[in-house]
């Protein structure tokens with residue numbers, strides 16, 4: 341793969357360009373002022389530790405692997421259906437170019453529900469963590485694959501200082517070790533390899549034994565229905581993060597209820 345730009349490399353180039361544009365439009369100090377004026381972040385860990393599987397339901401319009409998934413004219417309506425179905429938290433894609441997400445979607449979901457909300461993006465700088473808080477996020481995604489260890493440690497620390505819970509995403513055993521070394525308390529294991537976009541559901545059961553007890557695990561990607569939720573639960577997941585299957589379902593509220601009943 342040396343010399344070959346992966347999908348992830350291309351996404352990150354676009355993310356950095358968009359970030360530069362926002363940073364010159366809205367200086368960090370303005371984002372920080374707004375972050376300090378919004379209500380305190382909610383703690384999702386209590387719900388995630390409860391009996392039974394917890395579901396993080398995602399607002400996702402499109403993806404690089406599948407193209408358009410759903411129109412989602414009003415993310416607030418979808419978010420309310422997720423919450424009514426019993427989701428423990430809602431993930432909102434804010435990456436614009438490949439996922440057609442936005443910070444406006446995050447604002448709409450934040451205003452619509454009172455359960456924790458995750459900013460799902462390719463976060464590589466402190467500015468984006470401040471932005472997440474300024475837009476009311478309670479959790480932020482940090483992907484180990486796109487960060488140096490020192491950056492990972494710094495961004496975890498900043499997220500926690502702002503009262504948020506970082507979801508530290510891994511896809512390999514080496515990444516799990518780095519997440520644990522950086523003191524991640526909520527560790528995501530993504531079935532999708534973001535360099536190739538391939539989904540492999542056996543990644544979760546392979547990596548889960550490397551995660552120390554006490555660290556909460558989130559199985560991410562590739563859930564098609566209740567049987568996949570049950571599979572992740574049986575292999576040790578505390579939480580399952582579901583996007584495509586929910587945004588494509590005509591009745592997301594009962595779909596979530598079915599996912600929770602399956603485990």
Ligand SMILES: O=P(O)(O)OC[C@@H](O)[C@@H](O)c1c[nH]c2ccccc12
Pocket residue numbers: 398400460461462509530560561562563581582583584585
């Ligand atoms: O739509 P799915 O297969 O249910 O996957 C959801 C979620 O795991 C996926 O959107 C995701 C996991 N990690 C990411 C990092 C960036 C963007 C997206 C993601």
